[in-house]
Amino acid sequence: MSSERVLILGAASAIAERTARLFAAAGAHFFLVARDPAKLEALRLDLAARGAGAVHVRAQDLAEIRAHGELLDQARAALGEIDIALLAYGVFSDQQRAERDFDEVLRVLHVNFISAASLLEVLARYFEQRGQGCIAAISSVAGDRGRQSHYIYGASKAGLDAYLQGLRNRLYLRHKRIHVLTIKPGLVATPMTRDRPKNFLFASPERVASDIETAIRRRQEVLYTPWFWRPIMATLRAIPEGLFKRLRL
Amino acid sequence: MEHLRSFSGWPPSRPARVVVLDWRHETPDWNQETFLAYGRGRSYGDCCLNENGILIATRGLDRLISFDAETGLLCCEAGATLADILRVSLPRGWFLPVSPGTQFASVGGAIANDVHGKNHHVRGTFGRWVRRFELLRSDTGRSVCSPQEHAELFQATIGGLGLTGLILWVELQLIPVPGAFLDVEALPFHGLDEFLTLSASSPAWEYTVAWADFASGRNFGRGIFLRGQHCATPAGAIEPPPSPRFTLAWVPPFPLIIGPLVRAFNVLWFQKNKAQKHSPVHYSRFFHPLDALGNWNRLYGPRGFLQYQFVVPQSGGDKACREVLDCLRRSGLDSFLSVMKVFGAVPSPGLLSFPLPGISLCLDFPAKPAVFTLLDKLDTIVLKAGGRVYPAKDARMSPASFQAFFPNWSRLENLRDPRFSSSFWRRVTGDRS
Numbered sequence A: 001m002s003s004e005r006v007l008i009l010g011a012a013s014a015i016a017e018r019t020a021r022l023f024a025a026a027g028a029h030f031f032l033v034a035r036d037p038a039k040l041e042a043l044r045l046d047l048a049a050r051g052a053g054a055v056h057v058r059a060q061d062l063a064e065i066r067a068h069g070e071l072l073d074q075a076r077a078a079l080g081e082i083d084i085a086l087l088a089y090g091v092f093s094d095q096q097r098a099e100r101d102f103d104e105v106l107r108v109l110h111v112n113f114i115s116a117a118s119l120l121e122v123l124a125r126y127f128e129q130r131g132q133g134c135i136a137a138i139s140s141v142a143g144d145r146g147r148q149s150h151y152i153y154g155a156s157k158a159g160l161d162a163y164l165q166g167l168r169n170r171l172y173l174r175h176k177r178i179h180v181l182t183i184k185p186g187l188v189a190t191p192m193t194r195d196r197p198k199n200f201l202f203a204s205p206e207r208v209a210s211d212i213e214t215a216i217r218r219r220q221e222v223l224y225t226p227w228f229w230r231p232i233m234a235t236l237r238a239i240p241e242g243l244f245k246r247l248r249l
Numbered sequence B: 001m002e003h004l005r006s007f008s009g010w011p012p013s014r015p016a017r018v019v020v021l022d023w024r025h026e027t028p029d030w031n032q033e034t035f036l037a038y039g040r041g042r043s044y045g046d047c048c049l050n051e052n053g054i055l056i057a058t059r060g061l062d063r064l065i066s067f068d069a070e071t072g073l074l075c076c077e078a079g080a081t082l083a084d085i086l087r088v089s090l091p092r093g094w095f096l097p098v099s100p101g102t103q104f105a106s107v108g109g110a111i112a113n114d115v116h117g118k119n120h121h122v123r124g125t126f127g128r129w130v131r132r133f134e135l136l137r138s139d140t141g142r143s144v145c146s147p148q149e150h151a152e153l154f155q156a157t158i159g160g161l162g163l164t165g166l167i168l169w170v171e172l173q174l175i176p177v178p179g180a181f182l183d184v185e186a187l188p189f190h191g192l193d194e195f196l197t198l199s200a201s202s203p204a205w206e207y208t209v210a211w212a213d214f215a216s217g218r219n220f221g222r223g224i225f226l227r228g229q230h231c232a233t234p235a236g237a238i239e240p241p242p243s244p245r246f247t248l249a250w251v252p253p254f255p256l257i258i259g260p261l262v263r264a265f266n267v268l269w270f271q272k273n274k275a276q277k278h279s280p281v282h283y284s285r286f287f288h289p290l291d292a293l294g295n296w297n298r299l300y301g302p303r304g305f306l307q308y309q310f311v312v313p314q315s316g317g318d319k320a321c322r323e324v325l326d327c328l329r330r331s332g333l334d335s336f337l338s339v340m341k342v343f344g345a346v347p348s349p350g351l352l353s354f355p356l357p358g359i360s361l362c363l364d365f366p367a368k369p370a371v372f373t374l375l376d377k378l379d380t381i382v383l384k385a386g387g388r389v390y391p392a393k394d395a396r397m398s399p400a401s402f403q404a405f406f407p408n409w410s411r412l413e414n415l416r417d418p419r420f421s422s423s424f425w426r427r428v429t430g431d432r433s
Helices: A014-025 A037-049 A065-079 A095-100 A102-130 A151-174 A205-217 A229-238 B082-092 B107-112 B151-157 B191-200 B259-275 B283-287 B296-300 B314-331 B369-384 B399-405 B409-415 B423-428
Strands: A005-009 A029-034 A055-059 A084-087 A133-138 A178-185 A222-225 B017-020 B035-038 B054-057 B064-068 B073-077 B130-137 B141-145 B166-173 B181-190 B207-212 B222-231 B278-282 B305-313 B338-343 B358-366
Touching: A005 A014, A005 A065, A014 A029, A014 A037, A014 A084, A014 A205, A029 A037, A029 A065, A037 A055, A037 B064, A055 A065, A065 A102, A084 A102, A095 A102, A095 A151, A102 A133, A102 A151, A133 A151, A133 A205, A151 A178, A178 A205, A178 A229, A205 A222, A222 A229, B035 B166, B064 B082, B073 B082, B082 B107, B107 B166, B130 B151, B141 B151, B151 B409, B181 B191, B181 B259, B181 B283, B191 B207, B191 B222, B191 B314, B191 B338, B222 B259, B278 B283, B305 B314, B305 B369, B314 B358, B314 B369, B358 B369, B369 B399, B399 B423
Parallel strands: A005 A029, A005 A084, A029 A055, A084 A133, A133 A178, A178 A222, B017 B054, B035 B054
Antiparallel strands: B064 B073, B073 B166, B130 B141, B130 B166, B181 B222, B181 B278, B207 B222, B207 B338, B305 B358, B338 B358
């Protein structure tokens, strides 16, 4: 297997970092994008020591949509071509704050959905032209059903889900060799969930990363990780609205 | 927030708060008291606990920084585990110079407890292989410590129980090996004298250790002496998976390690190992047999257990060991896993390093009142013989015993970060705050 060229958007996220390590061990080349240059430097050294080929980095706030086109040009120039693009950034919303302050709603929708859609458009055009490649994007089980506790976050991820479904459909009809993977992690012990009490449903980012790697290799369409979230969410989706509206989930 | 426990489950304890440090360029907010780094929770007892204080979780500080496959010099963040290092270094022919009983301990923890392994007589302690590290303190900020720079802090941090500040990253010298396997000989023995003779006749072996049956009954004192040497990976060898094959997901509501089972386990272990004489063994089987059962410590149930490891100097050490074993035998208590090792004369670099040249014995028991009484008695014997008890595994020694075992403790106290402390340290220094 020739070494893969991997673009990671939101490379400092715990899940992205653990996933990158798995590809690094196989000698992949990377283009990493994150906001904090100090984090990028730590990631670059780590992946190189684990066996990665070239590791390029760019400090960039991905919420800035205008930078997306040029960003992809730079990644292509650095890597030659891109085999796998992992979209791994996102923000968790403070539901209470979102209910008081609409700017919070705008921020969450902008980062998790609008900016993601912009990047995916740019990537889709590139992969369409190349005729092959893999787009993997981290959504969330929260997008499967809106719940009072996190529905702004859930709505942003539900939007991303629908977007990815459409994109998968579009790309398949034109180029069967382009793979689109929707990743739906459940509860993962990462900085995003730091302040929530941990229970047996929480998975480690390493576990999730290993599932992601397998799903990319097997060209899976939708990944629930860990696997038990698939039946859990199927059950939640099956509850009729009349009953669901009475629940405090 | 996770519940950060001691590996032995004893004593039960909760910190006031856990703060997470995931990036080495970040600094915790030092506005409160007191802090202690918590890596992978593999130390026994209370040296990794900070009752009513703040634990800094360093699990996310697990990045590599550099690895030179020519020289075997590896630099990584302090929360990386020994397994993390081996995963990268072993395929390129480099191994840890010192391997403790688990590969799931963090590098920072290995330094803070200056851990040792089955090759202590050849390589000394883990700290001897540390070239330098960066320490983050609440009072003086960041400093790179080595035998040349900040030498006093370097010395105090090795075996310093995490009290001199937070270790951010570490530079470590690895050793070259021909493969992932070891050539191992297993020799049955009866009694302390035979064990000492076997140890004395094995100076050329890189690794020596003995497992012994110190559960009550007629087999008391017999054991298996193991000696091993790195060898090339045999053709067609199957490497066991790096992660545990079975994991205890929950703590059972009652202890599963009880007298009759302990005795039966020890008999089986002896029979199994007696048969296997000479064979290549994968390193994880040799060094970390307990890692194969994830969370094996939970077998002891909700009350947890006590480990007791001591070392007594070579001269007169055999007499002290015999006294300890007599005392244990008369108590009628069963030690589940008992390990003996003769330490060598390689000096330990740390101010409070545990090993000294002599005989070391490690026992474990459920945490119950009769055990506390027994261990107090054993402390007296060890003290009289000029030995010491291992703080990394302790949850009960008295301040007087500790201070007699480690007269350098007051020098560590002077170099301690004023905002760092641990349950262990407050207990053994008699600090009630």
